[in-house]
């Protein structure tokens with residue numbers, strides 16, 4: 088049984104980290120925090136604005152700092168952004184202080200789920216499918232490397248995915264109440 092103090096969701100855009108994360112946190116009595124929202128609260132501007140002003144590198148630094156703040160506590164479910172695993176420091180923080188779940192979805196699923204999404208800076212392009220395939224090729228090995236558990240969300244609604252994942256988690260993860 089893994090006794091990490093927090094639960095961390097990783098995986099590509101549209102995997103359901105935010106939507107499944109909220110439901111799962113409720114089931115397990117955890118506080119829910121979305122790392123993108125934490126960055127936005129801390130800076131007072133949107134993720135898109137940070138990408139515009141500081142580029143992706145600037146956003147990754149802010150994302151790492153946000154994860155450090157959030158993971159310092161316990162009993163929190165943290166929904167990360169899809170690119171958080173690119174940063175070695177962020178990966179180390181998650182591994183140290185979290186049970187890490189990789190939510191998987193394929194590119195076709197992403198295209199469907201994100202068809203109406205306009206606020207993800209990396210998807211402000213005509214050739215979304217190419218972008219998503221390139222991101223997947225670069226990131227899938229990092230998700231696999233960082234994860235304690237992989238869960239495929241394809242063909243599952245957020246509610247179904249939450250129920251099944253909750254069952255799997257109950258067998259694998261129990262935060263140690265005595266640990267700081």
Ligand SMILES: Nc1ncnc2c1ncn2[C@@H]1O[C@H](COP(=O)(O)OP(=O)(O)O)[C@@H](O)[C@H]1O
Nearest residue numbers: 099100101102103104105106200240243244245
């Ligand atoms: N399992 C699912 N089945 C269908 N649609 C989903 C599923 N998970 C998420 N979505 C939809 O996909 C979009 C992106 O989901 P979101 O939770 O923001 O993903 P992420 O945080 O991983 O990028 C939302 O519109 C959400 O309602």
Ligand SMILES: O=C(O)C1=C[C@@H](OP(=O)(O)O)[C@@H](O)[C@H](O)C1
Nearest residue numbers: 099100101123168169170207208
């Ligand atoms: O894949 C990425 O690099 C990103 C994913 C986004 O989060 P979601 O995965 O929650 O969409 C957000 O952090 C930012 O737009 C960058």
Ligand SMILES: [Mg+2]
Nearest residue numbers: 104105166167
């Ligand atoms: Mg999200």
